[in-house]
Amino acid sequence: MSALFTRAGLRAAIATLATTLRAWAPDGAPPKSALALVLIASANLVGMAVLWRTVKQTLGPMARTPEPPPVPQRRGNERFGMTETVRRDVFRELADAEINERRRAITMNTWGGHAWSREDDLGYVQRARAREVAARYRLTLTQMYLVLDEGIRERWPGPDGEPLRATSEPISLRSE
Amino acid sequence: MKANNAPADALVVHPLSPSxxxxxDWLFSVVWxxxxxxxxxxxxxxxxxxxxxxxxxxxxxxxxxxxxxSANKLTVLRYHQLPAWNPYWCGGTLGVAAPEDIFFAPDNLLRLFFDVxxxxxxxxxxxxVLAAEGAFRLARASGSSGFAAMCAAGVYGLNTIFPLWISNGFFNFIVGFGLMPWVGWCLIVGVERPAYRLLGGFFLAWIFLSAGTYPAPYTLMLVGVLTLSLSVSYAKRGPGQWRKPFESAIVLGVIFALLACAKFIPLMLFLKQFSRTWNPVEQFQAGMVLSNFTVLHIPVLVLAGLAPLTRDRWSVIFTIAIGFFFVMAxxxxxxxxxxxxxKQVPLFKQLRSPERHIILVFLFVSLSAARTITAIEDFIPKLLASLLARKSAHELPVALRYAFVLCGTLFVAALFGPRFADLAKRCAPSYATVLYSFEPPVRFEQQFRQHRGNRRDGHVFPSINMGSIYCITGIPVPESPALRGDLPQEEFAQDPASATVRRVSWSPNEIVLDxxxxxxxxxxxxxxxxxxxxASVGTVVSHERLLAVDVPAGRHRLVLRFVDRALQASVAVSLVTLLALLAFGAYASARWARAWARSLRTALLSKPAEETTP
Known part of the structure; x- marks a missing residue:
């Protein structure tokens, strides 16, 4: 390694760099016959046109897919495109799933009490319930999480009369 | 007919070469x-x-x-900042320095122009597409015919490992392993044409920057195997020749290191601070590894197994590589x-899931199979020539030579074409597990704040400008247990009686408070x-692992900035290297254009006598 820093080493490095710069050769020297040249040029032009067309046909429609409409801003009693009654109903359903999962974790002593893993299980249950409720109310998943956030912030009571926890277990991965 | 010792740079074949x-091969040589x-x-x-x-x-x-x-995109497009800090995940974690981040990868530009x-x-x-094209190029660089290289491209491009990774969302693996054969190609061509070493360095850097936690070390192993094998092969050519593949690999490596510096240095510093938690001992039976190949791949495996019989150097190299990476898997x-x-090597210590090495086995099996197909393709003209009692095809009339070569290609196309097409067709259903069935997030404009979150639906939160406290990441920044999802203000005084705090502006890397x-x-x-x-005022401290500032009494405009000097210096190095490479690319392109213009002039002004010159 130290040889690299000697004068000879540096000279060799500079020579290598110079060779690299000088030795650029295009990918295959240009052909010398006119026919070959015309053939190659035309094949490439046709190729480019075909590629452009293929890209347009296959990827074009994907690029043009419209964005879903945004969640509506607050309008009177309506928030996130829902009345407060609907929001509270949605929250109650999400809270119900959470309370049941927390109870199950304690009863079954899941993960030997490893707190983050239990939280991870809760995330799984919550995700499933959120999707199910969203489908039932014809809402988006994004709206579900907005309502969950509102309920936690406003300390809306869950089915057990208590607000949901506003904290999460810090990440603590199992070592196995 | 040159079958087994074809030049490494035989990528473009002159369509009407007198010989x-x-x-x-020319039929397959138009890249577009x-x-x-x-x-x-x-x-x-x-x-x-x-x-x-x-x-x-x-x-x-x-x-x-x-x-x-999405967090990266927001940080760049809305806040015009480098995503050094990601407040949208885990209550704030490192952005571009995180192993899984792809911000500096060239394909990340797509995220900036299109929806994520x-x-x-x-x-x-x-x-x-890159995987198929890369396998084609690598096969051609190792002397395989155009048709055989297309077969290799089909097998590698539509392998049965990709669907699993895609359905897991590991798209960085698809880009990384798609680029892997490109690096091998550049290394091989770069032995004789030094400019390709620079290109190889660029591709390797791309792999690394595209969250190449696995593709990059695997590609380094590929480079190692190819370099050693080529060196042994070159040693026979003359004294000191063995060094040439090493020169190619070293230049490629230096360019990679300089270009990838923007992520490499911050990532190394990150890994030094927080190492991977989950690091089990993993082993797999040979049968399990082999099960990645389906019954459909038996013809390919047979062809690959026959390759050493052709006794050319590439077949030997590929067979050694298959064995090595199979054992690695x-x-x-x-x-x-x-x-x-x-795994004792520092950079490779973090690796797990060894079964992923099977992708390299896939690559080398496809390349090996291409060698056998090429040998058969080249054998046909020889056979036909020998039937005419000639020693060499070169003794035959030109038209007959062309016809015999065509016979060879048509023979392998008829024999293997339908099989490989069928293989691709029957491999395709394994991609049916890739179903984009989950609804996209919907935008909602509001001030940034933390949500209690859910890592399983993390995609929802940046679009509503919220962070997800509940999260997962392979190597996490320590997460505070005091993070909350119900605060009226995200920035507040510990003792409300001691101070009032008002947010003036917020962005991922800069928070301004009164x-x-x-x-x-x-x-x-x-x-x-x-x-x-x-902090512009006071001292930054950790309060139960939360970000906090101790400020003196008085009215202050407190500016909190995330400043990563190592990241800034690394980005500067990468940027300068990229600019130098672009300048060199422009110079090289100009030379290439001049060479073509000269050739065109010569061709148009001279008589077309050369075409018939034997």
Whole structure:
């Protein structure tokens, strides 16, 4: 390694760099016959046109897919495109799933009490319930999480009369 | 006919070469047509990749990658900042320095121009096209015929490992392993043409920057195997020749290191601070590894197995590589197993899931099979020539030589073409697991704040400008237990009686606050603490691992900035290297254009006598 820093080493490095710069050769020297040249040029032009067309046909429609409409801003009693009654109903359903999962974790002593893993299980249950409720109310998943956030912030009571926890277990991965 | 010792740079064959030497290769030499063909085939066989472009996959990891990429996009386009800090995940974590981040990868530009979901779809398709084209180039560089190289491209481009990774949301693997053969190609061609070493360095850097936690070390292993094998091969050419492959690899490595510096240095510093938690001993039976190949691949495996019989150097190299990477895929089955030994090397220590090495086996099997097909293709003209009692094809009339070469290509096309087409067709259904069925997130404008979150639906949060406290990441920044999802203000005084705090502006890397403190006070931010945060007033401290600032009494405009000097210096190095490479590329392109113009002039002004010159 130290040889690299000697004068000879540096000279060799500079020579290598110079060779690299000088030795650029295009990918295959240009052909010398006119026919070959015309053939190659035309094949490439046709190729480019075909590629452009293929890209347009296959990827074009994907690029043009419209964005879903945004969640509506607050309008009177309506928030996130829902009345407060609907929001509270949605929250109650999400809270119900959470309370049941927390109870199950304690009863079954899941993960030997490893707190983050239990939280991870809760995330799984919550995700499933959120999707199910969203489908039932014809809402988006994004709206579900907005309502969950509102309920936690406003300390809306869950089915057990208590607000949901506003904290999460810090990440603590199992070592196995 | 040159079958087994074809030049390493025989990528472009002159269509009407006077020797007639495997002229049919020219049919496959137009890169644009190849790319169009690969894209069309993927579209035809794997239509699922092109459907519901804004949607996500079911699997949670896809949602997580989507979250980070959305956070990066927001940070750049809305706040005009480098995403050094990501407040949208885990209550704040490192951005571009995190192993899973792809911000500096060239294909990340797609995320800036298109919706993240659409761009992620494009990335997968790009990766598969790159994989096919890369395998084609590597096969051609190792002397395989155009047809055989197309077969290799089909087998590698539509391998049965990609669907698993795509359905898990590991799109960075598709791009990374798609680029892997490109690096091998550049290394081989770069032995004789030094400029390709620079290109190889660029591709390797791309792999690394595209969250190449696995593809990059695997590609380094590929480079190592190819360099050693080529060196042995070159040693026979003369004294000192053995050095040439090493020169190619070293220049490639230096360019890679300089270009990837923007991520490499911050990532190394990150890994030094926080190492991977989950690091089990993993081993797999040979049968399990082999099960990645389906019954459909038996003909390919047979062809690959026959390759050493052709006794050319590439077949030997590929066979050694197949064996080596197969054993690597078996994992840590013995203290002397290659996987165990390689994990002792610092950079490779973090690796797990050794079964992923099977992708390299796939690559080398496809390349090996291409060698056998080429040998058969080249044998036909020889056979026909010998039937005419000639020693060499060169003694035959030109027209006959062309006809015999065509016979060879048509023979292998008829024999193997339908089989390989059928293989691709029957491999395609394995991609049916890739279903973009999960609805995309919907935008909602509001001030940034933390949500209690859910890592399994992480993609939802950046679009509503919220962070997800509940999260997962392979190597996490320590997360504070005091993070909350119900605060009226994200920045507040620890003791409300000591100070009032008002947010003036917020962005991922800079928070501006108006603080009015009646006495010395602690201002707390509902994000994790990190040592790179700097405050314009007072001292940054960790308060139960939360970001906090101790400010003196008085009215202050408190500016909190995330400043990572190592990242800034590394980005500067990468940027300068990139500019130098672009300048060199422009110079090289100008030379290339001049050479073509000269050739055109000469061709148009001279008589076409050369075409018939024997």
């Amino acid at each position: 007639g030497e495997r002229w049919t 047509l190849r790319l169009a063909l690969f894209l069309a085939v993927i579209h035809e066989l794997v239509p699922w990749l092109f459907q519901n472009p804004r949607n996500l996959l079911e699997y949670m990891d896809d949602h997580q990658f989507y979250t980070w990429e 979901g659409i761009a992620r779809h494009f990335s997968v398709i790009l990766g598969m 078996m994992g840590d089955f013995d203290p002397l197993s290659p996987y165990h030994l390689i 603080v009015n403190a009646s006495r010395r006070a602690r201002v707390i931010v509902n994000q994790n603490h990190h040592s790179h945060w700097r």
